[in-house]
Amino acid sequence: xxxxxxxxxxxxxxxxxxxxxxxxxxxxxxxxxILDAVSVVSELDLADVPPTLHPLxxxxxxxxxxxxxxxxxxxxxxxxxxxxxxLFRVPxxxx
Amino acid sequence: xxxxxxxxxxxxxxxxxxxxxxxxxxxxLRSAYLDAIAERDGELHCFLRTVESDDDGVPIALKDVIxxxxxxxxxxxxxxxxxxxxxxxTVAARVKTAGLGLLGKTNTDEFAMGSSTxxxxxxxxxxxxxxxxxxxxxxxxxxxxxxxxxxxxALGSDTGGSIKQPSALCGNVGLRPTxxxxxxxxxVAFASSLDQVGPVAKTVRDVxxxxxxxxxxxxxxxxxxxxxxxxxxxxxxxxxxxxIGVPTELNEAEGIELGVTDAVERAIGLAExxxxxxxECSLPRSVRYGMPCYYLxxxxxxxxxxxxxxxxxxxxxxxxxxxxxxxxRTRDAGFGPEPxxxxxxxxxxxxxxxxxxxYGQAQKVRALIIEEHREALARFDVLVSxxxxxxxxxxxxxxxxPLAMYAxxxxxxxxxxxxxxxxxxxxxxxxxxxxxxxxxxPQFGENLLFRVGHALEQALEFDTxxxxxxxxxxxxxxxxxxxA
Numbered sequence: 001x002x003x004x005x006x007x008x009x010x011x012x013x014x015x016x017x018x019x020x021x022x023x024x025x026x027x028x029x030x031x032x033x034i035l036d037a038v039s040v041v042s043e044l045d046l047a048d049v050p051p052t053l054h055p056l057x058x059x060x061x062x063x064x065x066x067x068x069x070x071x072x073x074x075x076x077x078x079x080x081x082x083x084x085x086x087l088f089r090v091p092x093x094x095x
Numbered sequence: 096x097x098x099x100x101x102x103x104x105x106x107x108x109x110x111x112x113x114x115x116x117x118x119x120x121x122x123x124l125r126s127a128y129l130d131a132i133a134e135r136d137g138e139l140h141c142f143l144r145t146v147e148s149d150d151d152g153v154p155i156a157l158k159d160v161i162x163x164x165x166x167x168x169x170x171x172x173x174x175x176x177x178x179x180x181x182x183x184x185t186v187a188a189r190v191k192t193a194g195l196g197l198l199g200k201t202n203t204d205e206f207a208m209g210s211s212t213x214x215x216x217x218x219x220x221x222x223x224x225x226x227x228x229x230x231x232x233x234x235x236x237x238x239x240x241x242x243x244x245x246x247x248x249a250l251g252s253d254t255g256g257s258i259k260q261p262s263a264l265c266g267n268v269g270l271r272p273t274x275x276x277x278x279x280x281x282x283v284a285f286a287s288s289l290d291q292v293g294p295v296a297k298t299v300r301d302v303x304x305x306x307x308x309x310x311x312x313x314x315x316x317x318x319x320x321x322x323x324x325x326x327x328x329x330x331x332x333x334x335x336x337x338x339i340g341v342p343t344e345l346n347e348a349e350g351i352e353l354g355v356t357d358a359v360e361r362a363i364g365l366a367e368x369x370x371x372x373x374x375e376c377s378l379p380r381s382v383r384y385g386m387p388c389y390y391l392x393x394x395x396x397x398x399x400x401x402x403x404x405x406x407x408x409x410x411x412x413x414x415x416x417x418x419x420x421x422x423x424r425t426r427d428a429g430f431g432p433e434p435x436x437x438x439x440x441x442x443x444x445x446x447x448x449x450x451x452x453x454y455g456q457a458q459k460v461r462a463l464i465i466e467e468h469r470e471a472l473a474r475f476d477v478l479v480s481x482x483x484x485x486x487x488x489x490x491x492x493x494x495x496x497p498l499a500m501y502a503x504x505x506x507x508x509x510x511x512x513x514x515x516x517x518x519x520x521x522x523x524x525x526x527x528x529x530x531x532x533x534x535x536x537p538q539f540g541e542n543l544l545f546r547v548g549h550a551l552e553q554a555l556e557f558d559t560x561x562x563x564x565x566x567x568x569x570x571x572x573x574x575x576x577x578x579a
Contacts, residue, residue, distance in 0.1 A: 008439070015398060015442040016405070017435060018423035027439055030497055034440055037498055038387040041456045044380070044463070051458030054288035054318065055465060055514025056275040056538070061317035075181040079409035088407050093418045 002032045100127035102244035103560045107301040110153045110247050121151045121196065128154060128198055132245045139221045139230075141240035143169065145199035152194030155305075156246035158237050159200040160207050161292070162281035163187050170283040171203040171215040171233075174410045174429025184281025185313045186250060186292050193308045198246050201236030205431045206401065207257055207285045209233050210503035213494050214433045221490070223265060224528050224561040228487040231261030231503075237295050238265040242559060248296040248305050252282060254289045255389050256482075256507030259519040262295055263482035263531020266521040266559055268548070269295045270302045271507075273539050274514035275320045278313030286396035287318075289389075289511055297559050299520060299548040303328050306541060320539075327542050329549030335370035337547060339363070340475030343375055344382040345506055345533075351484040354525025359481045362522040362532050365554045366479075366547075376471045376478070381464045381509035388464065389508045390501060391444050391457035398441030401434060436497060461512050468513040472537045477547050480506055482519040482531030510535045518544045521557040529557075 008028045012019045019027065073086055082089040100119070113119040129145065136142055143159050146166050157163060160170045162180035164187075169175040183191065191197070204214035212220040212235030220235040222228040223243040230239040234251030238261035241249055251258040253271040262269025270293045277292045284290060294305035307326035312319045341363060346356070367373050406412035406425030413428045415421030430438070444453035471478055484505055493499040510517050515535050522532035532551070536544045558565070 003443070007443070011439055011443045011446065014446060015438050016402070016419075016423050016426055017430075017438065018420070018427040019435075020427070023427075023435070027436065030436060031440060031443065033498060034390065034436075035443075037501075038390050038453070038457075041384055041387045041391065041460050042452060044384065044456075044460060046456065046459035046463070049459040049462050051455060052288075052461045052465065053458070054274065055461070055512065056273075056318065056320065058275060058318070058320055061312075061319070063314050063317075071181060078181055079178055081406055081410070081412035090407055091415055091418050091421050 003028060003035060100124065102127050102131045102247070103564060105247060106298050107153045107247040107296055108298070108304060114151070114153065125154050125196060125198070128246060131243070135243050136245055138226055139223060139239050139243055140218055141201055141220050141236045141243065141245055142199040143202050143217055143236070146197050148196030150191065150194050150196030152196065153247055154198045155190050155195040156198045156201050156237060156240050156249040157187060158203050158234050158249070158251045160203055160252050160283040161187050161250060162283070163197060163200065166197065166200065168200065168283070169217070170207070171205040171217060172429065172431065172434070173216045174404045174425070176411055178409050180281070182281060185278035185315055186309045187281065189309050190250070201234070201240055201249060203236055204233035204433065206283065206397070206434050207233040207252055207254060208397070208433045208437055210256065210260060210500050211493065212236060213490065214431060216431050219490055222487045224487065228489055228528070229264065231264035231483070231487065233257040234261045234295065238262050238267060238269065241265070241267050241295050241297060242561065248294060248301055250292055250309070251295050252290060252292050253511065254286050254393055255511050256504035258293045258295060259482050259507050259517055259531065259533060260504060262519045264487040264529065266529030266557070266561070267295060267297055268299050268302045268518065268520050269293065270306060270518045270541070270544070271511065271516060272306060272310065272541060273516045275318055276310050276322060276539065276541070278316040278319050280313055280315035284400040286393040287400065288396060289393060299518070299545055299552050300328055302518070303545040323539050324542065327545065329545040331546060332550050332553045333370050334366055334547060334550050337371045337477070338475045339366055339371045339373045340376040340471055340478045341373060342378045342471060342478055342480060344378050345478070345480035345509070348382055348484065348505055350502060350505065351481055352486065352525060355481045355485065355530050358523030358525055358530035359532055362551060362555060363479060366551060369550055369554055374475065376474060378467045378471060378509060381467050382505065384460050385464060385509040385512060386501060386505055388457045388460040389512060390440070391453050392461065394437040394441030395444045395454045396441065398438045398445065401438055404429060464509055465513045468510065468515060476536070476543055478535040480533050482507060482533040486525050486528035486530060506533060514538060516541050516544055518548050520548050520552050521559065522555055523557065527562065
């Protein structure tokens with residue numbers, strides 16, 4: 001099953017990746033091969049099988065709603081590439 | 096005079112005894128490991144960084160996907176270069192509370208995606224048995240460090256084989272615990288329905304001891320459960336009353352090397368001599384559909400988990416004229432080829448029009464795989480197979496072919512998808528390289544795995560010290576000697 005260059009570009013946009021031309025070419029080839037390999041799951045008729053979200057038979061691990069201290073603001077911002085006035089700083093949404 | 100500690104042979108349990116009896120101080124023990132790191136890690140590159148600590152217990156190494164407060168944590172990725180967590184992962188906090196001082200952070204495939212540790216942005220780790228070969232992955236740093244005597248024990252993380260497979264290739268013991276038995280709070284997320292933290296050590300008893308320190312419910316991770324029974328350190332050398340199932344598909348899969356089969360069959364024969372009842376069973380669809388199922392579920396969840404690396408709150412940032420350009424360039428510059436491949440694959444599998452055919456279908460295949468394992472484990476206490484189809488392969492051999500690399504986890508993936516615990520113990524050599532035996536148990540059946548693993552380990556008498564280092568190491572001496 002081949003995946004087209006257009007599909008790769010569409011997926012890259014969804015995945016927020018600014019791929020280079022070389023990466024686009026390589027991923028078009030590799031993803032096609034990997035999709036071929038994983039597509040065998042479609043051989044199985046599983047219409048009546050319920051999907052599994054995870055393998056443990058465990059639902060809703062509730063905790064008591066007790067207020068706790070949050071991280072101090074300076075810790076929250078400690079790893080930010082840019083911070084200012086207690087906020088994360090990012091480039092303008094539109095240039 | 097400073098005591099001489101043979102870190103190649105000292106178990107964590109014996110190290111703890113020496114500390115308790117006052118025959119060794121924690122500082123002396125730590126410096127023995129730091130000396131070993133200085134001597135051997137230049138060649139192996141197990142550690143991304145070592146740290147100072149004044150804890151008074153047996154020290155430990157942690158895979159670099161585990162957040163450590165104040166200590167850089169990169170997950171083997173450039174995008175997290177310089178990231179210093181402001182909190183400890185629950186497992187890091189638990190080992191610290193138990194007095195296990197941090198030795199350092201170990202190398203990993205980027206975001207734990209890989210089977211050779213070659214995908215680390217900081218360079219590959221080498222196999223202690225043969226530095227031209229890979230240590231397995233993604234937890235190659237932790238596994239190689241334990242075998243090379245650079246750490247008495249370590250923690251890894253396992254999504255589809257990242258603890259068991261490196262332990263097999265490095266000749267030590269690695270446990271992937273039951274899904275839900277160990278907190279993932281503060282562990283860099285890869286595929287949340289599969290990720291588990293687990294111990295790596297030289298012996299089954301060490302692995303059981305470390306498991307007892309980190310396991311159990313954590314209020315900070317709602318997918319954790321209380322263990323139904325306390326951890327028991329294994330003692331029995333008998334396997335009387337144990338029923339061992341040999342799943343045909345896991346033992347006769349295409350690509351299993353002859354030498355691997357020989358070593359595993361010998362171990363199964365020993366199990367019978369120890370009193371176990373051995374019989375064949377079948378997992379008809381788990382192997383054929385396990386890998387395809389895994390390579391849909393894991394990348395899909397990874398694409399979602401890795402969306403958080405956007406250059407805003409932490410990690411590296413690339414320049415961009417607009418917000419979106421900054422994010423897109425940050426991610427292209429920060430992620431290596433394997434995370435990009437998986438993000439793309441997963442985004443595709445989750446995208447409109449493909450979700451049902453790929454991710455949805457894979458979630459249903461997992462239900463079949465769970466059911467097949469349930470049926471096999473109704474007849475048998477544990478299932479057995481090789482951990483890896485091959486012994487350690489050469490650095491570079493599979494790096495250019497993603498599908499060849501993915502096949503490394505063919506035999507570990509099915510039980511991971513089923514959420515079951517599995518342990519790898521070394522069971523012999525093939526071509527001078529270790530072969531791992533995989534034991535799979537029922538949910539929360541870790542005690543059973545420890546019991547069977549320990550009895551087999553005693554009977555197999557595998558020497559965990561790589562042959563090239565045996566000359567300088569006393570095979571009988573587990574206690575340190577004071578130099579005159």
